[in-house]
Amino acid sequence: MSELAGLRVAVAGLGPMGRGIARVFAEAGAAVTVVDADEETTARGQAKLQEEGPPIKVDTAAGVTDAARDADLFVEAIVERFEAKLSLLDQVRAAGNAGLVVASNTSSLSIGELGKAYGDPSRVLGMHFFNPPTKMRLVEIIRGARTDAAVVGRAREWVAALGKTAVLCADSPNFIVNRVCRPLYYESQLLVTQGVAPQVVDAAIKGALGHRMGPLELLDFTGLHTHLGSSETALREFGDPRYRPIPLTRQLVRAGTTGRAAGRGYYDYSQGKPREAQAAVLRQPSESSARVRFAGSDVSTEDGDLTVYRTNTCAEKDIEAVRELARRGRVVVDSSAGGWVEHLPAGAGWVRLHGTGENGFAEVVSDEVAGIEPAYDVVDALGAVSVPVLALPGLVVDRVMHTVVNEALTLVEEGTAEAGDVDLALRLGMNHPAGPLEYLDRTGAAAVLAGLRGMLAGFGDPRYRPAQLLVRRAAGSRR
Numbered sequence: 001m002s003e004l005a006g007l008r009v010a011v012a013g014l015g016p017m018g019r020g021i022a023r024v025f026a027e028a029g030a031a032v033t034v035v036d037a038d039e040e041t042t043a044r045g046q047a048k049l050q051e052e053g054p055p056i057k058v059d060t061a062a063g064v065t066d067a068a069r070d071a072d073l074f075v076e077a078i079v080e081r082f083e084a085k086l087s088l089l090d091q092v093r094a095a096g097n098a099g100l101v102v103a104s105n106t107s108s109l110s111i112g113e114l115g116k117a118y119g120d121p122s123r124v125l126g127m128h129f130f131n132p133p134t135k136m137r138l139v140e141i142i143r144g145a146r147t148d149a150a151v152v153g154r155a156r157e158w159v160a161a162l163g164k165t166a167v168l169c170a171d172s173p174n175f176i177v178n179r180v181c182r183p184l185y186y187e188s189q190l191l192v193t194q195g196v197a198p199q200v201v202d203a204a205i206k207g208a209l210g211h212r213m214g215p216l217e218l219l220d221f222t223g224l225h226t227h228l229g230s231s232e233t234a235l236r237e238f239g240d241p242r243y244r245p246i247p248l249t250r251q252l253v254r255a256g257t258t259g260r261a262a263g264r265g266y267y268d269y270s271q272g273k274p275r276e277a278q279a280a281v282l283r284q285p286s287e288s289s290a291r292v293r294f295a296g297s298d299v300s301t302e303d304g305d306l307t308v309y310r311t312n313t314c315a316e317k318d319i320e321a322v323r324e325l326a327r328r329g330r331v332v333v334d335s336s337a338g339g340w341v342e343h344l345p346a347g348a349g350w351v352r353l354h355g356t357g358e359n360g361f362a363e364v365v366s367d368e369v370a371g372i373e374p375a376y377d378v379v380d381a382l383g384a385v386s387v388p389v390l391a392l393p394g395l396v397v398d399r400v401m402h403t404v405v406n407e408a409l410t411l412v413e414e415g416t417a418e419a420g421d422v423d424l425a426l427r428l429g430m431n432h433p434a435g436p437l438e439y440l441d442r443t444g445a446a447a448v449l450a451g452l453r454g455m456l457a458g459f460g461d462p463r464y465r466p467a468q469l470l471v472r473r474a475a476g477s478r479r
């Protein structure tokens with residue numbers, strides 16, 4: 001017998017989320033009742049729910065209060081408007097069901113505030129399902145400041161019984177996934193503002209990090225207006241200028257070019273699929289018999305035809321070493337430190353290598369304005385697929401990943417979520433092959449800190465201010 005047999009669940013709101021949530025609970029054996037704004041929309045929602053998959057036993061209620069009266073769990077997935085949710089909670093409370101657990105699927109509203117409005121904050125929590133709930137395994141459980149620990153515990157058990165994975169998050173704007181991904185989107189948009197084409201940004205992120213979709217393609221898919229709304233929430237709630245929206249996105253939203261559904265956003269969908277545009281900017285390696293020798297502060301291999309100097313920084317000692325190598329032969333710097341735009345010797349190349357062998361992928365700096373020719377000899381010799389990028393601090397991949405890691409550490413530092421849950425959330429909620437803190441462990445805190453400080457110096461923007469937890473970790477790893 002299913003672990004959820006006997007559990008009575010009411011779901012309010014039969015949009016895509018409510019329908020999906022109703023289906024997963026019913027499929028797991030719970031007795032599910034659904035309700036929408038009125039009888040007609042409830043009937044329409046029920047019909048749609050039945051069409052979306054195998055027919056399933058789900059009852060309809062005449063109204064919200066009726067649905068709440070005999071339920072153990074009430075999940076609200078109605079429109080994302082505070083006033084609408086408040087009036088819904090009034091109707092739930094009118095049922096007088098003291099043992100009811102009330103879960104909101106809100107993406108942005110405060111659980112504490114909803115709990116207070118309900119009249120019994122100990123019974124209210126967030127159960128944030130991902131779209132589509134039938135496929136996505138992750139559920140963020142949001143604990144309001146006054147939510148009862150036993151209520152959180154029961155919600156975790158129900159999520160497990162659905163065959164899904166719960167992560168725990170404090171009542172903080174954007175929760176885990178949407179918060180940690182803020183810089184992924186901000187930096188991608190800023191790169192476009194600074195002259196890098198959207199398909200180049202997306203191809204670099206997919207190629208180097210193994211993400212299934214590029215961040216700009218994903219923004220278009222979600223809708224730029226939705227992203228802009230959550231940026232405004234983050235800026236208002238945190239009061240930190242690093243969350244401020246990117247002006248280009250605001251312009252696109254005002255022009256009605258809000259993404260894929262509108263036919264145009266960062267991509268123009270009349271011109272083909274983002275995937276095709278991204279494939280077109282990738283360069284496949286040519287045959288080469290050249291041998292590469294690696295040098296740098298912590299590497300040194302045998303002689304070769306060309307030398308790759310690998311470094312996280314563009315410090316005096318790096319500049320000296322590269323100058324010396326350039327006097328002796330062909331040298332290519334492997335780095336994302338922005339200082340190289342000014343200190344790369346004439347004739348030297350600049351790349352950032354990710355992965356090796358068959359998975360070899362490289363960003364190759366190709367910047368006419370800065371007078372930097374693409375070092376295709378190196379990527380050919382290494383057999384790496386590559387994408388040309390501009391000479392900007394952090395290039396593309398490190399710029400995005402270092403800021404994402406910094407955001408993840410900020411979340412951990414402030415106690416919003418634990419490191420393990422942050423990684424799990426990004427793996428399951430975004431399909432990232434590795435969580436940001438796993439990435440940090442692999443890369444090293446000192447490298448990420450050097451990257452952020454380089455960007456802070458290069459851009460002069462508080463977006464790149466390192467979290468104190470990162471500074472402390474880097475110091476700890478040195479001692």
Ligand SMILES: NC(=O)c1ccc[n+]([C@@H]2O[C@H](COP(=O)([O-])OP(=O)(O)OC[C@H]3O[C@@H](n4cnc5c(N)ncnc54)[C@H](O)[C@@H]3O)[C@@H](O)[C@H]2O)c1
Nearest residue numbers: 013014015016017018036037077078079080105106107131
């Ligand atoms: N769409 C997503 O990707 C996503 C992901 C996670 C969470 N969420 C959140 O889930 C909730 C629902 O999202 P959606 O995209 O399914 O919404 P939607 O706007 O498509 O659908 C909302 C449904 O609620 C109904 N409704 C409105 N007022 C109601 C009331 N007073 N009582 C009962 N029903 C009412 C509407 O008729 C509609 O059917 C929102 O809070 C949203 O922020 C959405």
